[in-house]
Amino acid sequence: MKRIAQSALFTAILFVVTTTVSIPIVFGFLNLSDTIIFLCASVLPLHYSFLVAGIGTSLADVFLGFGQYAIFTFFIKSFEAVIVAKMHTEHTVIKFILAGIFMMFSYALVDCFLLGSTAPFLPALLYNGLQATASIVLAQLFVKRFIRYFKK
Numbered sequence: 001m002k003r004i005a006q007s008a009l010f011t012a013i014l015f016v017v018t019t020t021v022s023i024p025i026v027f028g029f030l031n032l033s034d035t036i037i038f039l040c041a042s043v044l045p046l047h048y049s050f051l052v053a054g055i056g057t058s059l060a061d062v063f064l065g066f067g068q069y070a071i072f073t074f075f076i077k078s079f080e081a082v083i084v085a086k087m088h089t090e091h092t093v094i095k096f097i098l099a100g101i102f103m104m105f106s107y108a109l110v111d112c113f114l115l116g117s118t119a120p121f122l123p124a125l126l127y128n129g130l131q132a133t134a135s136i137v138l139a140q141l142f143v144k145r146f147i148r149y150f151k152k
Helices: 002-020 033-043 046-063 067-086 092-115 121-150
Strands: 022-025 028-031
Touching: 002 022, 002 028, 002 033, 002 046, 028 121, 033 046, 033 067, 033 092, 033 121, 046 067, 067 092, 092 121
Parallel strands: none
Antiparallel strands: 022 028
């Protein structure tokens, strides 16, 4: 029951952070959702963090008017959580970087698919790279505290 409550709280926090700390851009918006996903996947079991990441961010897509991205977001963000949760390394920054790279390339491909052109690939990599970098730095600043707190 404790993990369900924690998951619900993380989902709500993820939704709020994604919708309130967002910067609109041509194809969507930049946000700090990955920070919450990285932290969540570092402390919750995989099946919980998978659902938190997918549900919180895809609901935010719909809420912000980018419903066309919602199904893609569900799987991209959920698999980001899988990368962080399942990698067997104590170096959290490596997990976060690999998850960020996965997100960058995934959204670049989604943008190409939705627009029917390869033109948005490089710009999508760049702005998603900015989002990933900010999220990696922020998550790295807080991850040890989160792990210590949630392991109690």
